[in-house]
Amino acid sequence: MEDKIIEVNFGPQHPSTHGVLRIKVKLDGEIIVEAQPIIGYLHRNAEKLAEMGAYPKGMVYIDRLDYVAALNMELGHVLSIENLMDVQVPERALWIRILMVELNRIASHLIWLGTHGLDMGMLTPFFYCFRERERILRIFDEITGSRLLYNYFAIGGVYSDVTPKSIEMIKEWTEDFVDKLEEIQAILGKSYIYVSRTRGVGKLSPEDVLSYGVTGPMQRASGIKRDLRKDSPYLFYEKINFEIPTRTEGDVYARFLVRVEEMRQSARIVKQVLEKLPQGDFYNKKYSKPMLVRLKATGESYVPTESPKGEFGIYLIGDGSSIPYRVRIRSPSFANLSSIPTMLKGYKIADLTAAVSSADPVFGEVDR
Amino acid sequence: MSDNILVTTLDEALKWGTGKSLWPFTFGLACCAIEMMSAMGSDYDWARFGSDVFRDSPRHSDLMIVSGTVTKKMAPRIRRLYDQMAFPKFVISMGACASAGGPYVRGYSVVDGVDQVVPVDVYVFGCPPRPEALIQALKMLQDRIVAGKVKH
Numbered sequence: 001m002e003d004k005i006i007e008v009n010f011g012p013q014h015p016s017t018h019g020v021l022r023i024k025v026k027l028d029g030e031i032i033v034e035a036q037p038i039i040g041y042l043h044r045n046a047e048k049l050a051e052m053g054a055y056p057k058g059m060v061y062i063d064r065l066d067y068v069a070a071l072n073m074e075l076g077h078v079l080s081i082e083n084l085m086d087v088q089v090p091e092r093a094l095w096i097r098i099l100m101v102e103l104n105r106i107a108s109h110l111i112w113l114g115t116h117g118l119d120m121g122m123l124t125p126f127f128y129c130f131r132e133r134e135r136i137l138r139i140f141d142e143i144t145g146s147r148l149l150y151n152y153f154a155i156g157g158v159y160s161d162v163t164p165k166s167i168e169m170i171k172e173w174t175e176d177f178v179d180k181l182e183e184i185q186a187i188l189g190k191s192y193i194y195v196s197r198t199r200g201v202g203k204l205s206p207e208d209v210l211s212y213g214v215t216g217p218m219q220r221a222s223g224i225k226r227d228l229r230k231d232s233p234y235l236f237y238e239k240i241n242f243e244i245p246t247r248t249e250g251d252v253y254a255r256f257l258v259r260v261e262e263m264r265q266s267a268r269i270v271k272q273v274l275e276k277l278p279q280g281d282f283y284n285k286k287y288s289k290p291m292l293v294r295l296k297a298t299g300e301s302y303v304p305t306e307s308p309k310g311e312f313g314i315y316l317i318g319d320g321s322s323i324p325y326r327v328r329i330r331s332p333s334f335a336n337l338s339s340i341p342t343m344l345k346g347y348k349i350a351d352l353t354a355a356v357s358s359a360d361p362v363f364g365e366v367d368r
Numbered sequence: 369m370s371d372n373i374l375v376t377t378l379d380e381a382l383k384w385g386t387g388k389s390l391w392p393f394t395f396g397l398a399c400c401a402i403e404m405m406s407a408m409g410s411d412y413d414w415a416r417f418g419s420d421v422f423r424d425s426p427r428h429s430d431l432m433i434v435s436g437t438v439t440k441k442m443a444p445r446i447r448r449l450y451d452q453m454a455f456p457k458f459v460i461s462m463g464a465c466a467s468a469g470g471p472y473v474r475g476y477s478v479v480d481g482v483d484q485v486v487p488v489d490v491y492v493f494g495c496p497p498r499p500e501a502l503i504q505a506l507k508m509l510q511d512r513i514v515a516g517k518v519k520h
Contacts, residue, residue, distance in 0.1 A: 013449055015394045019396060019397070041439060041442045042397065042436070042437060043477050044439060044477060044478050045472070045476060045477055048475070061471065064471070068402055111402065115405075127410045128410075130409030130410050130411070131410040131411065133406075134409070147403070148402060148496050149399060149495065364399065
């Protein structure tokens, strides 16, 4: 029999694509010769729609970029606007922002862990992860009034204060979350099948990581210690003790370990924030809600933040009117996904779902 | 006469069976898919209502939940997946985007509602709807199937 290259389409409807990704795979037997991701199935012009309204109105579209970590997206937007307009934010609001962002980082990683388990053929971690995630969502529901997309960070602060009841809820949650996480990690990490399917699969070398602009947990799993919360601290991250988990293997298993460890560190940050949360205003009184749509700005601004997927930032240009001239989104998933051809080349077709889900693509953010 | 009675009762039994054993199709488009996952997850557990088996292939399933923004690039694929499903088949349009375009209705690449592509039985409002709303939509669909009000 002569060698024949077969072309197989993966997606756009497939339970392991985490949305609507399509990958054109060329196969020699069961070895992947070439893989080409095709995107754009969820292109809904977030950038242009955000340029059509006043500054705070763009938040609606920014929220829906990475819909599993909406508060992290809002943070990138709101920091960029505040940098552009020189807005002073009260201390309490900044601490509340850290608290919410870290809780959302955990929620995002829990979704990843659950769906990664599904992709690897395990149903149990999904239910365990969603049980823990629902507890975080109940906290968000109490504070912001919404479960998934919040529109909570306002220019000059946050929209509503953290209530004593929600602080009780968070305290209760921090008490046993780490133990529960241990339990979830054991389901995957102690499974011989899971470990042998992920170790040495989907490798990315540090050179590949830098050339593709891969950031976040994927970069740290390949041995590059870079976290914007430490390297260019925003909010009050320099006042908090936490570590950056790093691994050197650069495979799917390393990414799993890095993300789980990141959740532990985020839980540590949440605990410290609860101790340090000062009293005071939760928004700047100069920026009352009705006047937010009338704010005008000139100049350019970009504030990089560490979202659960990697470096996220919004580049804004103001032309003196109350509507931004340009809103450019730097989305981490898009850059991470571009490394898929390298990650898959030479591996078997059965490794495809493991490698794709380890990139944690969220298509609201990739296609924008 | 007796034949007729037998046929109608079998019909009733079939309707009841179809309503109470809907197999949804794992088909997430955008944000609403996360709430759909929550609805099937541990807290909301919609397996209680007899539709727990999420199927990965359109040929196995009879309920399509369109959860998220329908773009012009994705619309032909949705129609194709719908055509691949076997009869009887039902569609729930979940969220503002799938029902009417939602916040993206002004965008050049967005279809204003999935009902331009496939026939819809139940619309759910919200951006995103809470899992309770999706469960209510499921119950509504089940009641209509059992009452024989769904025509496909």
